[in-house]
Amino acid sequence: AHCPVYTASKHGVLGFTRSLAEASRLGNYGIRINALCPSFVNTAILDTINHEENLGNFYQFKDGVKNLIKVFGVLEPSVIADGFVQLLEDDSLNGAVMKITTTKGVHFENY
Numbered sequence: 001a002h003c004p005v006y007t008a009s010k011h012g013v014l015g016f017t018r019s020l021a022e023a024s025r026l027g028n029y030g031i032r033i034n035a036l037c038p039s040f041v042n043t044a045i046l047d048t049i050n051h052e053e054n055l056g057n058f059y060q061f062k063d064g065v066k067n068l069i070k071v072f073g074v075l076e077p078s079v080i081a082d083g084f085v086q087l088l089e090d091d092s093l094n095g096a097v098m099k100i101t102t103t104k105g106v107h108f109e110n111y
Ligand SMILES: NC(=O)c1ccc[n+]([C@@H]2O[C@H](COP(=O)([O-])OP(=O)(O)OC[C@H]3O[C@@H](n4cnc5c(N)ncnc54)[C@H](O)[C@@H]3O)[C@@H](O)[C@H]2O)c1
Pocket: 037, 038, 039, 040, 041, 042, 043, 044, 045, 046
């Protein structure tokens, strides 16, 4: 609810990932395409929530986003890096949607 365009863009990334991965498989491109979807991660982007120029009209929802951060917690970038290495090293993954959350760690979403 806080950022519908943002949410739509992320769904677009998943659809693009899965479609491109299938095209690569059918075309024998030899390229694997996967999506990595972390929960909140301790990076500079989290600070953007505190600045109205970043959120525009959605600045009014900043407390809601901050509450989500409290609810879901914050991951360290190293945890994301480990998930990324797993995507690189596992040749069986193509069109995969890897999620990383504080509650479930690395897991995959089957859409
Ligand atoms: N941090 C989180 O909580 C979180 C959670 C889920 C998804 N994401 C997504 O992960 C992505 C990265 O987020 P982040 O937290 O690392 O943000 P960040 O702002 O900390 O880092 C983004 C990096 O990208 C670089 N960059 C910007 N434009 C670039 C370009 N054109 N070419 C090359 N580099 C460029 C910036 O210099 C910066 O180092 C974003 O799409 C974000 O929505 C972040």
